[in-house]
Amino acid sequence: MTLTSASSAEEIIDYLRATGSEENVAGMARFAIETGTALGVSNVALRRIARQVDKDHARADELWRSGIREARILAVFTADPKNMALPEARRWAGDCNSWEVVDTLADLLVAARLEQVLIPEFAADEREFVRRIAFAMVATAAVHLKSEPDSTILSWLPLIEAHASDERNFVRKAVNWALRQIGKRSADCHEAALALAEKLAESNDRTARWIGKDAVRELASGKVRRRLLDRPIPRPTSPDR
Incomplete structure (x- = not known):
């Protein structure tokens, strides 16, 4: 066939x-x-x-x-991203039961330019996979919306901080992913994301601490600093301090 x-x-x-x-x-x-x-x-x-x-x-x-x-x-x-309307996007999101489908769908919803409405809405949703979509969209937007000002991307950092204590596996990994992708977008984003990562790394909450330490490990690395900052690299703070 x-x-x-x-x-x-x-x-x-x-x-x-x-x-x-x-x-x-x-x-x-x-x-x-x-x-x-x-x-x-x-x-x-x-x-x-x-x-x-x-x-x-x-x-x-x-x-x-x-x-x-x-x-x-x-x-x-x-x-067709141009034909993806909000009611349909919400219905599809509500049907998701797998991280793989979630992450694929996040790409479409960002291409449809629904991120400004859906990221805060989905982050507030208690359903595990719907909340994951929010942070998968943040990660996707940080990489692919190159013409957006950094301020747009940075506006989602408070959502990352607010939900960093969600211990559900598929949420915490997406929150971590979003934080790391923001931090690798530009020098300005790197500074703000690394500051949040370091703050989370000191949290009393185990999940937030894991998210922060893991993000610090990558964002404080020489490889990321060289690419974004083009300046002498200070010795990174150990994520295990």
Whole structure:
């Protein structure tokens, strides 16, 4: 079966079912990927399929509604950011049950330029994977929104500080990721992010302390300082002090 831009959601799902493998499903599980609906098609193969079928926003929503892991990732790859409205974004976010799908969706929501509304909204949401989307979006925005002023990116540091004590695994890792990505964006961002990381590293809260120490370890490294600061490198403070 050959897939084209005219292929329906049903035809694409049939193709996914035919090409998946149990071996791949087992491999995904080792990376804490939710495999309850997985068919065992790799992301490399999904990107190739996405190029074959091209973008179709209505079909992407059909793929998403199937609930199948591969179909949802393919939905994100083939959705049109210009057509991604807030109600749909919120619905998709609420459906997420895997960090992998969350992080893929975060890229789409930033491309759709919904970050100003959704980052604070999702950060305030108590659902683990919805909150993770907020910080995955921060990390994505810090890297990809190059034309945005640093002040926009820095405005999310208070959210990082506010939620640094969320001990849930998929949240704390995303908060840490967001802090590190902000700190690697520019010299100004580096200074502010490193200051917050050092503050968190001294926290009495175990989760916040882990987030801070891990971020300090990277942001105070010679490699990051040389790239951003282009000045003599002071001896970094040990994250274990």
